Amino acid sequence: MEKTHCHYHSAQPATWHCVPCQRHYGDCCIPLNEDAPEETPACPLCRDPLSFLGAANTAQPFWERIPSFFAYGCQPSPLAFSAILALASLFMPSIILLWIALFSVATKYFHSVIEASSQAEKTAPHLLSAFTGEGFSLFFKQLAVFFIAMAALWLAADFNSEALFWVVNIGILLVMPASIIRLALDKTLSAALSPDEVGQVIKAMGWRYLILCAFLFILWQSPTWVTYMLSHGLPKVVLVPVAAFLFGYFGVVMCAMMGYAVFQYQGPLGYVIADEDGQAAFPAPEYQRRRALAEAEIRVKEGQSPQALETLAQALQRTPDDLKLNERYHQLLFGLNARERCLHHLAHYLPQAARMSPALAATALLNARQLKPDYLPDDALVCEKVAGALLERHKTREGLSLLRNLHQRFPDYPHIPRAYLLAARGFAEGLGQVEPAQKLLAFVRMRYPDSPLGADIAALEATLSRLAAKV
Numbered sequence: 001m002e003k004t005h006c007h008y009h010s011a012q013p014a015t016w017h018c019v020p021c022q023r024h025y026g027d028c029c030i031p032l033n034e035d036a037p038e039e040t041p042a043c044p045l046c047r048d049p050l051s052f053l054g055a056a057n058t059a060q061p062f063w064e065r066i067p068s069f070f071a072y073g074c075q076p077s078p079l080a081f082s083a084i085l086a087l088a089s090l091f092m093p094s095i096i097l098l099w100i101a102l103f104s105v106a107t108k109y110f111h112s113v114i115e116a117s118s119q120a121e122k123t124a125p126h127l128l129s130a131f132t133g134e135g136f137s138l139f140f141k142q143l144a145v146f147f148i149a150m151a152a153l154w155l156a157a158d159f160n161s162e163a164l165f166w167v168v169n170i171g172i173l174l175v176m177p178a179s180i181i182r183l184a185l186d187k188t189l190s191a192a193l194s195p196d197e198v199g200q201v202i203k204a205m206g207w208r209y210l211i212l213c214a215f216l217f218i219l220w221q222s223p224t225w226v227t228y229m230l231s232h233g234l235p236k237v238v239l240v241p242v243a244a245f246l247f248g249y250f251g252v253v254m255c256a257m258m259g260y261a262v263f264q265y266q267g268p269l270g271y272v273i274a275d276e277d278g279q280a281a282f283p284a285p286e287y288q289r290r291r292a293l294a295e296a297e298i299r300v301k302e303g304q305s306p307q308a309l310e311t312l313a314q315a316l317q318r319t320p321d322d323l324k325l326n327e328r329y330h331q332l333l334f335g336l337n338a339r340e341r342c343l344h345h346l347a348h349y350l351p352q353a354a355r356m357s358p359a360l361a362a363t364a365l366l367n368a369r370q371l372k373p374d375y376l377p378d379d380a381l382v383c384e385k386v387a388g389a390l391l392e393r394h395k396t397r398e399g400l401s402l403l404r405n406l407h408q409r410f411p412d413y414p415h416i417p418r419a420y421l422l423a424a425r426g427f428a429e430g431l432g433q434v435e436p437a438q439k440l441l442a443f444v445r446m447r448y449p450d451s452p453l454g455a456d457i458a459a460l461e462a463t464l465s466r467l468a469a470k471v
């Protein structure tokens with residue numbers, strides 16, 4: 001199965017699906033409400049409840065996290081489990097019932113590792129859980145599966161055809177992991193032996209199932225090879241517990257890998273398991289804000305701009321001073337060429353943007369000028385701030401136009417010297433016009449002799465006169 005992505009953000013994995021709309025959504029488009037965690041999110045387009053895809057598209061492929069499976073086996077519980085196997089191999093008397101009990105406990109522990117790992121739990125199951133509760137019969141079920149496999153192999157050997165024997169042998173090797181996974185998840189022998197159920201596991205993973213088999217085969221061989229390499233010169237009393245310990249450790253690593261493969265392919269396997277780290281949820285106000293922004297974006301991409309406007313307008317009624325909502329609303333109105341509404345909204349948005357993000361305010365003013373060439377904000381501070389941002393962006397003429405005759409338009413504005421100093425810099429640096437800059441500065445010096453900016457004005461005047469002398 002290939003990964004599915006958000007219909008609107010092709011880099012984001014899909015986590016939700018709307019069947020009627022045939023749309024996949026990522027977490028990018030579907031924020032969650034922290035204050036109502038049980039609420040199923042609704043489709044932004046049709047409002048039907050969405051179906052959760054789990055981590056099917058977000059999970060990291062198992063072959064990219066091989067080291068983490070080895071690390072998984074190094075946790076205290078799996079190590080203690082392996083140590084018990086090692087000790088038992090040394091000291092346990094050869095009473096068949098005792099050994100059956102031990103294998104039963106071991107099988108139960110292996111299966112609980114598959115189960116926990118399939119839920120993306122990062123800590124291994126506690127060792128005690130292997131000795132308590134239900135599930136000891138798993139051993140006999142697993143044993144039955146192995147017996148049937150052996151019987152098939154034995155039958156194949158009877159045909160005196162080496163080719164047939166190997167086909168059956170490899171076939172069993174390939175089917176076994178899927179069967180073990182089925183048994184761990186469904187706990188029934190019928191599921192572990194059912195070609196349908198086992199086939200579903202293989203089908204869900206596709207050719208990647210072969211990767212899993214290859215890794216499992218290597219792991220399965222590892223204890224044998226390690227013991228083989230150690231066998232030269234080491235006494236049996238050391239070798240047997242080492243082999244038993246490695247059997248336990250590599251068994252846990254294999255089970256962790258099989259379990260994670262189930263987690264990764266939960267979608268096609270028909271399981272829905274929450275994400276590894278859980279999805280981010282937001283407190284109600286932030287959730288509503290994010291939902292409005294996401295929905296507006298989706299509506300625009302679907303060509304439903306009026307509905308997008310409606311969504312943003314509703315959100316703005318709740319939080320009129322949210323900069324991002326206002327910015328989106330402004331851009332949408334401007335994009336739709338809704339002249340009157342856009343100019344009306346600017347009266348609210350421009351002062352806010354000038355206060356919080358002058359760069360956004362500069363963009364908004366340039367937009368406004370396209371709708372109305374002589375647009376002027378009716379607030380002196382807004383004019384000054386936006387002019388500053390425009391000058392910084394080298395939109396000198398637009399910036400200067402906001403400062404023209406500021407002292408006449410706003411006679412009570414206390415920062416005229418500061419604004420005109422800015423304008424003088426704009427003339428000199430932006431347009432290379434020294435003369436109007438000098439005139440402005442002379443005006444400020446005469447009209448506002450007590451301005452605390454006197455030193456700055458004098459410094460700029462000195463620079464300008466040096467420039468003028470050079471020309």
Ligand SMILES: [Zn+2]
Binds near residue numbers: 009012029
């Ligand atoms: Zn998205």
Ligand SMILES: [Zn+2]
Binds near residue numbers: 018019020022046047
């Ligand atoms: Zn829908």
